[in-house]
Amino acid sequence: MAAESGNTKMTVLNPRGTPPLIQRVPMAPRNGSLDGKTIYLVDARFPGGDLFHTELKRWFERNMPQVNIIIREKKGSYFNDDPELWAEIKEKGHGMVITIGH
Amino acid sequence: MEKMGIPAVPIVTTIFENVAKTIAFKKGMPNQRIVFVPHPVAGRSESILREYIEGTDPVTGRPVAQEIVDALTKPITGADMQTGLLEREAPKKLDPDTRDNLHRFFLENNWTDGLPIILPTEERVERMLTGTRHKPDEIVGTMAPSSPHEAWEFSVEKVAINAVMAGAKPEFLPVILAIASSGITSLFSSTTSFARMVVVNGPIRNQINMNSGIGAMGPFNHANAAIGRAWTLISRNLGGGAIPGETYLGSQGNNLNYNNVCIPENEEKSPWPPFHIQMGFNPLESVVSIFHGWCILHQHGATGRREKQYHRQMVSILGSLSPYSSETNPAGVLLFMDPLVAVDLKEKFGFDTKEKLGRYIHENVRMTVGDYWEHSLVHSFTLPLARKGIEPFASWLEMPGETLIPRFPFPESVKIVVVGGETNAFWQAGDFRYQKSVSIDQWR
Incomplete structure (x- = not known):
């Protein structure tokens, strides 16, 4: 096709769809210390996550015993939401650590 | 949890660095504090996982455990508190070229x-x-x-x-x-x-x-x-x-x-x-x-x-x-x-x-119910259904291991x-x- 030959410039349409707007979300404030605080270690149910959390809890017990660590397994698979757990953490916790990945 | 006012730290294996950072950006929190550990976690022994935790983040080079503590405690900055909408351009035509x-x-x-x-x-x-x-x-x-x-x-x-x-x-x-x-x-x-x-x-x-x-x-x-x-x-x-x-x-x-x-x-x-x-x-x-x-x-x-x-x-x-x-x-x-x-x-x-x-x-x-529950994807995806009482999985959870199931x-x-x-x-x-x-x- 002549329009596509040699050094002739041509115009083509963008094949990409429209990404949605991104709503910026402010991070939660931190208050500088974990002393006396409750931190939830949430197992998202990726394979091996249970063992990893056990080891992380042991690290806190050895190195920061003043932190109260609670291990919880998220309901459902790693694709599912668990609003009940998030509500519990908001009510009783001061931070959350969640493991993601195989 | 950050939206609910609770500091949150995802720990991600290093192979997923790009996807973790990209999702954080697209979810509106580009400065989310993410801690990385070596990949994989699955199938690794307790001692190796302990080494991961006591070792360094392969992305930042900082000690993993200290990074977790810092992520939960270090005060946030002005950039971490930004709000508003971000738009990404998608022009209808590309620039003319050969x-x-x-x-x-x-x-x-x-x-x-x-x-x-x-x-x-x-x-x-x-x-x-x-x-x-x-x-x-x-x-x-x-x-x-x-x-x-x-x-x-x-x-x-x-x-x-x-x-x-x-x-x-x-x-x-x-x-x-x-x-x-x-x-x-x-x-x-x-x-x-x-x-x-x-x-x-x-x-x-x-x-x-x-x-x-x-x-x-x-x-x-x-x-x-x-x-x-x-x-x-x-x-x-x-x-x-x-x-x-x-x-x-x-x-x-x-x-x-x-x-x-x-x-x-x-x-x-x-x-x-x-x-x-x-x-x-x-x-x-x-x-x-x-x-x-x-x-x-x-x-x-x-x-x-x-x-x-x-x-x-x-x-x-x-x-x-x-x-x-x-x-x-x-x-x-x-x-x-x-x-x-x-x-x-x-x-x-x-x-x-x-x-x-x-x-x-x-x-x-058919297969034995024992082999069924040993299957890794069954464990990840079907076990939660059984625990929710969804049949036939809930009944299968109660069966002796040698029972044959569809x-x-x-x-x-x-x-x-x-x-x-x-x-x-x-x-x-x-x-x-x-x-x-x-x-x-x-x-x-």
């Missing part, structure tokens, strides 16, 4: 399947749009690589652009629009490397000269090939990415994704009603049906002489397919029957309906399409689970 440069540009931006495409000039796209009465700016739907990712929106014109790139003809466009309108990506972002496939039923198969006979599942037909390829390009360009390591995570990838097993059913040679009628559509309606799975196996079919051996072979080969069920995808199988096999199954072995064959497979392809929990999860040209009595089977069917006629 043919060679544009081809390179498309390849380098991951807008193709790695093969040359037809450049989508305005003239070609206009011609493609003659294949539908729908307006170019009409929104077709949204599509995402998987549930954690954002969904992108796209119009009829955007689908037409990708149809041009795939080498489709305007008369293929209604089929491609129907597939796109399903909102189902063919490049599902799972580390397990899923494939997806599409079956076409109804009059449009012959109207656009699709091949359901000899070589139907191979590269021998323009419509089969271009429609399947268009779905891949749509999934890349309209479905939010499919960029390896970021919006596509399949460890090995799946070769079926090149064409997504795009086939029409051989309705004319089938002894059973076509698939779309089973799904409740009118025989004269044209329909796409979409499936989700990993692989396809081949097997020699019914001979009419050795019934017992044939049945044993069928049970044996189907016993290698994945048994896991999730909330939306019960374990299933899709059988691709050559008409020779289908006719034998009906006339010699008494399977006078597809449903009867489905029940037979459900009842005879590998495919529901007879209706066994689906059958007839395809092939009768040169040999072969059949194929895939661990493909039915997703949904969409009318093509509404997109003409």
